[in-house]
Amino acid sequence: MTAPEPAPETGAASETGAASETGAASGAGHAPVLAADRVGFTYRRSAPVLSEVDVEVVPGRGLALVGESGAGKTTLLRLLLGLARPTEGRILFDGSELDLGDRTRMRAFRRGVQTVFQDPYSSLDPRQRVGRIVAEPLRSLGLLSGGGAARRTEAATRVAEALDAVGLPADAARRYPHEFSGGQRQRVAIARAIVGHPRVLLADEPVSALDVSTRVRIVDLLAELRETRGLTVVMVSHDLAVVATLCAHTAVLEKGRVVEQGDTGAVLGSPRHPYTRRLVDSVPRLPR
Amino acid sequence: MSLLEVSALTVKAPDGRALLSEVSFEVEPGARLGLIGESGSGKSLTALAIMGLLPAGMTASGSIVLDAPGLPRTQVVGAPERTLNGLRGRAATVVFQEPLTALDPLAKVGRQLAEPLRRTRGLRGSALRAAVLAALAEVRLPERVAGAYPHEISGGQRQRAAIAMALACEPALLIADEPTTALDVTVQAEVLALMDGLVSARGMALLFISHDLAVVARVTDRVVVLKEGLAVESGNLLDIVAEPRHPYTRDLVSSARRLDSALDLGAR
Numbered sequence: 001m002t003a004p005e006p007a008p009e010t011g012a013a014s015e016t017g018a019a020s021e022t023g024a025a026s027g028a029g030h031a032p033v034l035a036a037d038r039v040g041f042t043y044r045r046s047a048p049v050l051s052e053v054d055v056e057v058v059p060g061r062g063l064a065l066v067g068e069s070g071a072g073k074t075t076l077l078r079l080l081l082g083l084a085r086p087t088e089g090r091i092l093f094d095g096s097e098l099d100l101g102d103r104t105r106m107r108a109f110r111r112g113v114q115t116v117f118q119d120p121y122s123s124l125d126p127r128q129r130v131g132r133i134v135a136e137p138l139r140s141l142g143l144l145s146g147g148g149a150a151r152r153t154e155a156a157t158r159v160a161e162a163l164d165a166v167g168l169p170a171d172a173a174r175r176y177p178h179e180f181s182g183g184q185r186q187r188v189a190i191a192r193a194i195v196g197h198p199r200v201l202l203a204d205e206p207v208s209a210l211d212v213s214t215r216v217r218i219v220d221l222l223a224e225l226r227e228t229r230g231l232t233v234v235m236v237s238h239d240l241a242v243v244a245t246l247c248a249h250t251a252v253l254e255k256g257r258v259v260e261q262g263d264t265g266a267v268l269g270s271p272r273h274p275y276t277r278r279l280v281d282s283v284p285r286l287p288r
Numbered sequence: 289m290s291l292l293e294v295s296a297l298t299v300k301a302p303d304g305r306a307l308l309s310e311v312s313f314e315v316e317p318g319a320r321l322g323l324i325g326e327s328g329s330g331k332s333l334t335a336l337a338i339m340g341l342l343p344a345g346m347t348a349s350g351s352i353v354l355d356a357p358g359l360p361r362t363q364v365v366g367a368p369e370r371t372l373n374g375l376r377g378r379a380a381t382v383v384f385q386e387p388l389t390a391l392d393p394l395a396k397v398g399r400q401l402a403e404p405l406r407r408t409r410g411l412r413g414s415a416l417r418a419a420v421l422a423a424l425a426e427v428r429l430p431e432r433v434a435g436a437y438p439h440e441i442s443g444g445q446r447q448r449a450a451i452a453m454a455l456a457c458e459p460a461l462l463i464a465d466e467p468t469t470a471l472d473v474t475v476q477a478e479v480l481a482l483m484d485g486l487v488s489a490r491g492m493a494l495l496f497i498s499h500d501l502a503v504v505a506r507v508t509d510r511v512v513v514l515k516e517g518l519a520v521e522s523g524n525l526l527d528i529v530a531e532p533r534h535p536y537t538r539d540l541v542s543s544a545r546r547l548d549s550a551l552d553l554g555a556r
Contacts, residue, residue: 068472211326216543241547269553282477284502
């Protein structure tokens with residue numbers, strides 16, 4: 001498995017040392033693609049689900065949102081995806097506030113930010129062939145030019161390229177989701193997400209429904225796409241091992257607040273907040 | 289003499305496909321065994337076969353003998369429902385992965401817990417109420433949980449309630465089928481510690497089913513590895529993790545090891 005980008009062995013190093021090192025490796029001074037700025041979210045007539053959350057997605061630095069059920073991870077991801085509006089604060093895309101009503105801007109946003117869900121059994125339309133499923137973003141985001149036959153050819157070419165990138169055979173396009181195993185379906189979902197060459201992939205527990213050997217293969221695939229396509233992965237996960245493998249930056253959420261964030265090596269390797277420490281200590285480890 | 293003796297157990301689907309093939313293992317009184325495998329390996333089916341709860345249309349052959357103290361030695365395969373009912377709960381019982389499916393959504397937790405206590409221990413009235421509270425205390429649940437419906441308590445509390453129900457009949461063998469897979473990692477750690485303690489304190493035998501090697505290692509040291517219905521390897525867990533022999537076990541261990549080593553971030 002690929003090591004988290006960039007060098008995570010800085011766990012023991014000081015905060016600043018680690019930061020400058022990673023900054024150099026990933027290109028310091030990159031403006032965030034996506035950010036939550038003092039974000040809060042409250043469902044009507046209930047306690048806040050998120051309060052004063054600040055996170056940034058910097059190109060080339062994967063971001064992990066970790067925490068337990070009810071911590072607000074998925075709600076935060078939904079806000080970052082533009083599926084809901086924060087009740088406080090702002091979501092910034094390329095530095096300007098995301099406006100869910102601005103269709104032109106939202107289309108640019110959707111081209112740049114795509115998603116993969118947890119359960120590959122419910123996220124793919126069972127009545128459509130894989131080729132059509134994967135091509136969907138090309139159509140809905142207006143990524144195809146020309147008309148009629150030219151569009152169909154271009155769609156087919158790009159679908160084939162995406163399927164190849166996720167390690168599925170070209171003839172997968174002609175088959176239906178039920179003909180695939182869980183791991184292969186998750187590859188289809190990833191192919192759909194990357195077909196339009198987004199900059200950021202937001203994934204909600206992308207491997208937790210999979211067996212451990214399949215899980216490792218999908219983690220490897222995401223690591224590979226990160227390298228080959230310059231894809232920045234933002235991941236919600238309760239699985240700290242997966243997070244440590246894929247994301248350079250980790251934010252720990254507890255009861256809707258970010259209690260600790262920073263370099264993954266530092267946060268998980270020498271946690272400062274008691275909740276993070278409890279989380280890390282609870283992970284069952286393989287005997288040596 | 290074994291408490292549970294499974295020999296050459298084969299389970300076939302209605303279309304004749306073998307879902308479990310010639311699986312054999314034993315559990316001594318008070319001993320622990322882990323059953324490891326990925327989805328479709330037949331782990332849960334093994335648990336259901338032991339309880340005589342295979343889905344309609346599936347057929348079992350081979351032998352499953354339960355020999356619990358105070359109960360007649362019984363061949364489960366082919367046994368009539370009446371015989372099995374006498375064994376369920378007392379000879380062996382199961383805690384399933386999803387406690388919501390094990391609990392009746394329309395009955396308060398206290399009432400569900402009282403049912404097996406009344407049936408097996410013949411308790412009534414205030415003695416029964418006291419036993420319910422004692423059972424809750426044993427799994428570290430507060431008294432107020434007795435008056436709550438399953439949806440009103442957290443997932444970890446529900447699994448504790450399910451464990452309390454399973455223990456109420458004082459089974460000789462506890463079968464735990466992925467009991468912590470649906471739980472958060474900190475809750476998982478608590479529930480595992482709780483089960484570990486209760487099984488030891490009561491001298492129960494434990495058959496622990498899981499896909500997660502690290503979780504199994506937490507509660508047992510002897511395992512059987514299942515793959516597509518075949519027991520491909522068995523023995524001491526530490527030996528298997530250190531030196532897996534079967535290619536499937538090797539893949540399983542190396543996958544788990546790769547994820548596990550990602551957490552070796554030093555610095556501590």
